[in-house]
Amino acid sequence: MVLIVLLVATVVFRLLGVLGVGRFGTWRVSAAHGLAVMLVVTASAHFVPAGVTFMPNHADMVAIVPPFVPFPAFMVYASGVLELAGAAGLVLESTRRAAGVALAVLFVLLLPANVHAVAAGSELASPLWQRIPEQALYIGIALWAAIGNRARSRR
Numbered sequence: 001m002v003l004i005v006l007l008v009a010t011v012v013f014r015l016l017g018v019l020g021v022g023r024f025g026t027w028r029v030s031a032a033h034g035l036a037v038m039l040v041v042t043a044s045a046h047f048v049p050a051g052v053t054f055m056p057n058h059a060d061m062v063a064i065v066p067p068f069v070p071f072p073a074f075m076v077y078a079s080g081v082l083e084l085a086g087a088a089g090l091v092l093e094s095t096r097r098a099a100g101v102a103l104a105v106l107f108v109l110l111l112p113a114n115v116h117a118v119a120a121g122s123e124l125a126s127p128l129w130q131r132i133p134e135q136a137l138y139i140g141i142a143l144w145a146a147i148g149n150r151a152r153s154r155r
Helices: 002-018 027-047 058-063 072-091 096-119 128-154
Strands: none
Touching: 002 027, 002 128, 027 058, 027 072, 027 096, 027 128, 058 072, 072 096, 072 128, 096 128
């Protein structure tokens, strides 16, 4: 589902670019915005009350935090805030580079929670054969957004 949000948002932004919206004139910028949309969707689960059952909620997210991570409830809120900040950073050209690098690091740091979710048998868990390539894609797009901005600023 989340991967579909990323892909559809990226294509929609690129189509807007083709239709003349200058902001989305490249695949790199469109993908950065698509990743931002995806992050807003995924970050929302970090703040959803436990009574909500139609989507992952805060309690579900706390349950997949590995036992070695201190203050799991706080860490879920903190990672949600970081995802939202990263999304905002990706859509602003002046902060896209820093946001892309920071998000790549965040995606690496969040991978143990996904591995733990599989090991714990969580219903939220994607199989690792699927999740690890997805995580690599998110890291790649975040770095592409960051590096692309750096290359442009050198001109």
